[in-house]
Every structure is written in structure tokens, then in C-alpha cells.
Amino acid sequence: MPEPEPKTCASCGRRIEWRKKWARDWENVRYCSEECRRRKVTAVDQHLERTVLDLLEQRRGGATICPSEAARAVAGDDADWHDLMEPARRAARRLVAAGEVEITQGGSVVDPSTAKGPIRIRLTP
Structure with a gap:
């Protein structure tokens, strides 16, 4: 089997x-x-997912964002956005699994489970 x-x-x-x-x-x-x-998935995690999608929808077709942009947007002026970097990357990976975005490095789509280092996020074409 x-x-x-x-x-x-x-x-x-x-x-x-x-x-x-x-x-x-x-x-x-x-x-x-x-x-x-x-x-599990917290309210902040869900907020990061929505923020990633909102930021991407504001960009022209095919444009990418860095997870830090979502982290900064969710953290606002009151918090250290660095603490939200890994949660933002997790949010991006969940969105890949849902078929909504792709994660890229150097312009090429990469496996979100194995990607290390800086990544970019874009809407799935």
C-alpha cells in the first residue's frame, strides 16, 4: 500500500x-x-493572513511583498514588528496551502516548507 x-x-x-x-x-x-x-492559529495569525492579501491586492498584477510589510502593518506604531516576522511567514505558508499566494526567492517560486532566507509573496496567477 x-x-x-x-x-x-x-x-x-x-x-x-x-x-x-x-x-x-x-x-x-x-x-x-x-x-x-x-x-494553533491565533487572531493575530488570521489578521496577518488578511493583511498579506490586502497588501497584495493593492499592488499591480504580479507585484510582491515582503512578510515584513504585513508584520509592520499589523504591529502598528505600538509594537516591535520584528516579533511578527515568523508569524507573517507562517501566514504566507498557510496562504500557499490555500492556493491564494506563491512564495518566491530570486523571482522563482519555491517550496514554502523548505525556503530559507528572505522570501517574497505574490498572488497566485
Whole structure:
């Protein structure tokens, strides 16, 4: 019997590969780790997703944004936007899984589960 198709973590948006330890409960696996299971998706995470989409819709076709733009917009003047960088990247990965955006590096689409370093986000054509 072939291994089931990978899933996407509901919290961080990374790919979850099938593991033998999950064989009996694969249909119910939603998170890639205990950390993601504890974190889940917060109101701030949802706000970041909406902000990413809003910023992209304000740009001309094919334009990209940096996750920092969404982090700055959500943080406003009162908070340190740096704390929202990883949540903004997670939001982008969840939006990739939903088919709404693509993550690029150097102008090429990359796998959000393995991308390291600076990324850009654009609407899916």
C-alpha cells in the first residue's frame, strides 16, 4: 500500500510527511509538531493572513511583498514588528496551502516548507 499524500500543518503551513507512528490516525493529523498543536492559529495569525492579501491586492498584477510589510502593518506604531516576522511567514505558508499566494526567492517560486532566507509573496496567477 502506498504512503498517503502529505498534508499541510494547520498552524505553520509546512508540509507534513506521513510517518508510520501516525498510520492509525493519519486522517486526524493536523499539526506537524506539539509546538504547532499548542500554538494553533491565533487572531493575530488570521489578521496577518488578511493583511498579506490586502497588501497584495493593492499592488499591480504580479507585484510582491515582503512578510515584513504585513508584520509592520499589523504591529502598528505600538509594537516591535520584528516579533511578527515568523508569524507573517507562517501566514504566507498557510496562504500557499490555500492556493491564494506563491512564495518566491530570486523571482522563482519555491517550496514554502523548505525556503530559507528572505522570501517574497505574490498572488497566485
